[in-house]
Amino acid sequence: MDARTAARHALAGIRLVNGAAALLTPRMMARRLGADPEQPALVYVLRMFGVxxxxxxxxxxxxxxxxxxxxxxxxxxxxxxxxxxxAACAGRNGLLPCRMAAAATAISTVNVALTLVARGRPCRPPEGSPS
Structure with a gap:
């Protein structure tokens, strides 16, 4: 398996695990984020994120x-x-505990890197668009 395929599969795995956790156990995810797990709106948003x-x-x-x-x-x-x-803004503004904001920021940053590795080439504008 080449690096691009491995990065794509790793990203898919991260998405599936994190998404399933948010979808199936939103209250547990809320607690891990340092939020009130009994807030119905938060449970709803976590399930939407999960899907x-x-x-x-x-x-x-x-x-x-x-x-x-x-x-x-x-x-x-x-x-x-x-x-x-x-996630970084939520941590900076005190909406998430610093440790959770840092973890969420790091996970998403790794996911960005995986998308770039999986693409295997630098991002560039489509043909015919202004540079």
Whole structure:
């Protein structure tokens, strides 16, 4: 297995595990984040995050073709970068305990790196678009 495939499978595994945990055990995830696990809105949001993340992980395991895989990985880079930024901001603003914010930021940053390795080439604008 080459590095690109290994990175894609690692990313799919991380997404599936984290997504399933948020979907199936949102109260436990809330406690780990330092939040009130009895907040119904938080349980709802964690389940939505879980569904999104499981779908993203599953898509990486069986893309239709190389173009779809490239699209999934480009989208994943943006998703994980925004997740990392959101976690860092939440920690900075005191919305998450510093330790949890740092862990969430690190996980999402690793996911960004995995999307870039799985793509195997630098991101560049599409043909015909201004540079």
């Amino acid at each position: 999104r993340t499981v779908v993203l992980g599953a898509q990486l395991l069986c893309p239709a073709d190389a173009d779809e895989l490239d699209r999934l990985l480009r989208t994943g880079t943006l998703i994980h970068a925004s997740d990392a930024l959101a």
